[in-house]
Amino acid sequence: MLKRELTFLFALWRANLQGAMEFRVSFLLQIFGMVANNLLYFAFWPVFFSHFDDIHGWTLNDMLIVMAIVSFSWGIMTFLFGNFNFISEVIANGRLDYYLSLPRPVLTHLLASRSNVSGLGDIAFGVVAYLLSGQFQPEQILRLLFGVCISGTILLFFMTLVHSLTFWVGNATELGNLGVNALLTFSLYPITIFDNTARFFLIIFVPALLVGSVPAQFVKAFSWQGLVQLSLGALVLTALAITVFTRGLRRYESGSAIQVEV
Amino acid sequence: MRPFNKYWAIFKIQLLNVMAYPSELLGRSFSIIIFMLVFASLWRTAYGIAxxxxxxxxxxxxxxxxxxxxxxxxxxxxxxxxTISRQVKTGELAYVLNKPYNFLAYHFSTSFADSLFRMLTNALIGGIVVSLMFGSPPPAWGWPLAAIALIGAWALNFCMMALIGLAAFITEEISSFEWIFQKALFILGGMMIPLEFLPGWLRTVAERLPFAYAMYGPARLFIDPSLEGFYSLLAGQLVWLLVLGGALALAYNRGARYLAVNGG
Incomplete structure (x- = not known):
């Protein structure tokens, strides 16, 4: 059963990649453009830290790890499950009919049926940022991979959860935009600038700290607290998003929009 | 006068279109709350440390x-x-070109109507957030000066964005140019950090680029208003508007010819 679904997923990803590579110039422009974009965005931190040695213990090096994790996880998710930011649009336009009419898990198929090539640029930048951070001990690399998986899972299912509200509130595209803005913005700043109330909010309600700062701290030094926070956050959010999407699906009314997707 | 009336009418119609969905517009403006909260946390900490x-x-x-x-x-x-790149890529441009208006002036009018209400709501919501956290805004007599500079900044942004859109004539895919332009505004334009914080050589370069006139200039004028600063900013904006406006007209004429060669 699992093997069959994985074969299907790999077939989807292969088709997405082949489709994107058809237009070579556009393909390369998007990848290199995203690397340049991230590089320019990160330029803020060297400028900032040229005026301050550290922000309550956080240095430029820590920001490199944060940037590596967020770029890496965002890149993987937008490349493999690029529809996560368009779920509201699909539901509101009645295009779920297409996914419902096929004998495949609806959510998995929906998420994986779009791929953003620019995600490859994010992945490349993530690798460069990590190499610059100098945290190369084997256990740190393992913790980085774990952190990226958790960060990506939280990103994917937080957005799935927010967009799934479309089943109840109508088109939640704007809410999705707000959600992704909040998640990315708060995740790319050091945890030490937030007070305890803000930290609580940014772990429980908009889990941005679980996407950036907490995995970065975990890469630097192992802690049971970090491991539990990250694992629990990813598990709870995954379960919640799948439950809400599945329940919402029962409320979905067909838009009579069965069509061939090319 | 007649051409002006035409684009004024286009502007008004687009403004009515935009204002037909006020809740959607207001919803979009909530993002500024997120950004201001992050900036407030970061800079409060930074000033505290210093x-x-x-x-x-x-x-x-x-x-x-x-x-x-x-x-x-x-x-x-x-x-x-x-919008422009979509029109180029889908061939919609071929239908737009034969309409009785100037393509760039049409986009200028509709884009300004799109931005105007967004600018007001963002400034209002952002202003409320900052007022609640840090008290009253800078002296009111500088606001009209900043408002004029904001219009100049908008026009500069329009020229640069339209030039990027016209790049679709050559590369079709323009999103990477948009990302890089946006990040250039973030750093060289002083959106994330005022230019005073840049290293000396970079600051000297950045202050002469159009990004600074499209972002840093108006924002700095707002917090530190002076007639001298206003005139100097306006002069810089006008020079860059002439340069970029000329480049835009040239790029459009060449692009339109290129499109005709390929049959639209």
């Missing part, structure tokens, strides 16, 4: 008001590049 009231001649409230105006400019920038 143990000083001013950094590079800017107070903490001044910094937040600066960032509020910069963020308003960023969130209200015309998204004309996406």
């Amino acid at each position: 143990g000083t009231d001013t950094l590079q001649g800017i107070t903490l409230p001044g910094m937040l008001w600066y960032l509020m105006i910069a963020e308003t400019i960023e969130l209200s920038r015309p998204r004309v590049s996406t």
